[in-house]
Amino acid sequence: MGAELIKLFELIVSASLVNNFVFTWFLGLCIFFGVSKKMETAIGMSITFTAVMVISAAISWLVFRFVMVPLGIEFLMIIVFIGVVAGLVQGSDTIMRKVSPGLYYKLGIYLALISTNCIILAVPLMNVGNKYSFIESIAFALGSGLGFSLAMIIMASIREKIELADIPVPFRGLPMAFIIAGMIALAFTGFSGLITL
Amino acid sequence: MTGKDILKITLNLAVIYIAGGLIIALVHAATSPIRYHNKVVAEELALKSLVPDADKIEKLGDWKIHEKDAKYFVAKKGEATIGYIVQSYGKGYSSYINTLIAVDRDFRVKKVKILDQKETPGLGDEIEEDSFTDLLKGKDADHLKVLKTETTEYVQAITGATISSRAVTDDAVRNGVKFIKATITGGGAGHVGR
Amino acid sequence: MERSRDQNRLIVSTSPHIRSEETTQHIVWSVNLALLPAALMGIYFFGPMAAAIIAVSITTAVLCEYGYQKALKKRVTIDDGSAVLTGLLFGLTLPPSVPLYIPFVGSFVAIVLAKQLFGGLGFNIFNPALIGRAFVQISFPKLMTVWLEPTAAFVFIDAKTTATPLGILKEEGLQKLLEHSGTYLNLYTNMLFGHRPGSLGETSVVALLMGAAFLLYRRYISWHIPVSFLSTAGLLAWVFGGSEGLFTGDPVLHLLSGGIILSAFFMATDYVTSPSIRKGQIIFGIGCGFLTMLIRLKGGYPEGVMFAILLMNCFSPLIDRSFRSNVFGAAERKGLLK
Amino acid sequence: MSDANQISYWELIKNGILKENTIFKLALSLCPAIAVTTSLKNGFFMGVAVVFVQVMVNLTVSAMRKFIHQRIRLPIFMLVISGWVTVVNLLMDAYVPDVYKEVGLYIQLIVAFASILARAEMFASKNRLTPSLFDGLGMGLGFLVALVFISIFRELFGKGTILGVSIIGAKPLLILVLPAGGFFAVGILMALFNWLYARYAAKPGAH
Structure with missing residues (x-):
């Protein structure tokens, strides 16, 4: 049992720091660059993202294991998983609007952005690729979500700080964001070798 | 509607x-x-x-090392067994290194091939190169040992990548060779993998 | 492009608490001076090649800053000494055997990519010297892991290559390290004076501490970051650093080895890339110490100081921000409850 | 955009490559721009896959534009996209297995490219077949060209090779084929594109 827990912990640390989705897999970059201009939106996005990631990973795992494998239609996983994500987003949109309008007002706008985001889709695909168990899949999704949130929050705080810096014109905006991301990635290299999976 | x-x-x-x-x-x-x-x-x-001179390679069975599934094979030329191939994993710097090891009938290494690794680029990933895997040739289990000093009897570490060198030599290859030797000569499934 | 410079200067309220142009200049040159003993010790131990590396590194840094500012028609600020400091710091972190294009590439990256692109001194997020160091570390991994035995003579000698104390500690353990130098006392004295393999400016702890004492005495740096950094690292080394279980590690050895002294006093304390509020500085220091030991004990690299400081540089705006607006995320919470 | 009849097909292609370049101008679909551009071969095949999907999606959507009910238009588009992505995924796995092994995940993630959905919605659903074909081709080629540029830059300076053939004879800056260097490379090339674009393409009279 102890070894199991340690494995899960390692999986979370690995997905969030050592193999951070943004800095080593380059996933979710559109959102990462698009939404990290302001801290408030970055935090809202992070919360929504992590929640959707964990839930969609869980549902996708169940669907894959108990529907697709028995039917032998694993090759359709792209279509099925995007359906799961889209359905989940639509569902949580409706539920949130009814149950908690305040929360919806705050996070609803991010939900719309999620269904066309690669990071949400990548988690179930990678879970299948790595043959993770149900619990491992959830741990992986959680770690990925936390790592993505960390990346977003760091990036937002840095971009707020350099807002008024005298950056050469062609570099303003996105190119500079890329350079900064490169430097964060450089710093994150320090985590490599921390965990062997 | x-x-x-x-x-x-x-x-x-x-x-x-x-x-x-x-x-x-x-x-x-x-x-x-x-x-x-x-x-x-x-x-x-x-x-x-x-094993380029083999004309038939047959799977003998599966085994486990580092909780990973690996296979082993026998290489035949005509009806005569000329060697064995065993798949093995070694715990490296940042990845489990997936290797294939060919041994002759005396269980000396004939050739090692790295199938998959994610070691430090430019440093640890040199284990993939022939200049390193050739060092393992002809060694038996007792001589599959990495030394940091100059040696031909044992295996000399890649400068700056001792851990990766060890993961291949002392972990993957040595355990693979020990396993195949125990399995073939002992008849049963000798379990040396951790 | 031609946004008024005065306007910019007013906005720089976060990190560099620059009171006037003169004092910044004065402080930066004093830091350069404080590093001089360590640089000289490096040249003494590793020979004239060390001097050449430092020279190339500083020259490149200054020329890049000059060239960039000329090319973009900005005011040339090389006389503030910050380019010299970046070049010097970067040079001191290099192994003494590197070919001379490495200090060139690294200094270029440090000045152009990590400093000037951000708008120059005061705006950079990351310590330029460390970005340069990390860049060459990853680009030339092989050359950056060759270490020389100190010769201690100011002469050209084909020095033997060897492993650093941290490298030996990581791969072969404390016992092996002791074999190298005989007794504990020998080991400690060698480490203290710098008679050990390592980056050319990091080995002589005594020289570095002299410089640091001077800066602390003149109040050019405050004690918060170095003290919290070193004590966290020492504590963790003692608790987790031993091979025979908890509380058997050797904190002194860890504090004397690697680049931790150089980094704690001269890099982590950089005004621009560390938090400006005292509480923030202590958190920054603890973070640096924690990450350094995490990488040293559990990570892939033998030395973690460089990555630890770069990582904390990432968090520095966040730390500053959270202390500025009292409760971090208060605005969000209010929104959620609505 | 709906008056596409007056725009020449050449203009449509140029629009995709320059004015609305997916990566450099619109900053969409950035993930593969870094992930697969460590070698020209990978970058090229990724680009080809995107061209294929974009063109086929545009054609499908354009052909069915009068038939699709407005209410379920977006889910239908998503279905069409993921269908074509599945096809290209299977094809790549079969015919270029060595590339697929490295870029497979990102091929599958073409599904989530905002740019493909955007072109289907903004252009193909309002235009006839031929303009849609050229629009898809232009947008896809813009992506392909960007990917090819980035991967040449990274492979040449990171590994010293082009298509695996040694050009420089050494590994000049290994960092360029690693994550951090990928960000630097894209950032620098993007700034270069901005600079050149501002200098030449955006000037009135250049069109």
């Missing part, structure tokens, strides 16, 4: 599903033999490149 709308939507979905399903099924059917073939051929080629 009128009945006409509902009819149209239903029709939309039906057409999309039928057409899409047809196209995907066709492509799937057309490519699946090729994809299957690719995988089998790739594995065969990898095995073949390890």
